[in-house]
Amino acid sequence: MLIVRENLSKMRDLTPEQRFGRGPDMNGWVNDLIKDGKYITGQPFAMKGYYVSKSGAVSDGNFLHDKEGVSGFDLIYAVDLNDAVEIAQRCPMVKIGMAIREVRPLEEFPE
Numbered sequence: 001m002l003i004v005r006e007n008l009s010k011m012r013d014l015t016p017e018q019r020f021g022r023g024p025d026m027n028g029w030v031n032d033l034i035k036d037g038k039y040i041t042g043q044p045f046a047m048k049g050y051y052v053s054k055s056g057a058v059s060d061g062n063f064l065h066d067k068e069g070v071s072g073f074d075l076i077y078a079v080d081l082n083d084a085v086e087i088a089q090r091c092p093m094v095k096i097g098m099a100i101r102e103v104r105p106l107e108e109f110p111e
Contacts, residue, residue: 002088003102004044004072011047011071020044024092033076038087042074071099081105 011019033039051058078084081103088094088101 001104001106002042002074002076002084002091003070003104004074004093005068005100005102006071006093006098007067008047008069008071009067014047019047023098024096026092029090029092030074032090033087038077040075040077042072044072045070068100 014022030039030042048059076084076087078087084103084105088103091099091101093099094101
């Protein structure tokens, strides 16, 4: 999984058009991954949500007030962790310094 981390404080007050219009075109990168059979799915996260804990649910929690946070994800097929890192390094948002990609393998629950 490629997790997108960005400066959320810069995005908080943007309209969706402004938010997605300010970045590079991601379609070429995604289409290349699809063509190579390496793309499963991906999606940006909305700039609203809830923190849910034992003590309740809080709307628009701290994640929207933090400077850096998770703003989306891409689920990919990769041969190994090094392959996933190489794919993440080709992301246009990473190349221009707009975002960081956290590369995390998925793990099976033990039986």
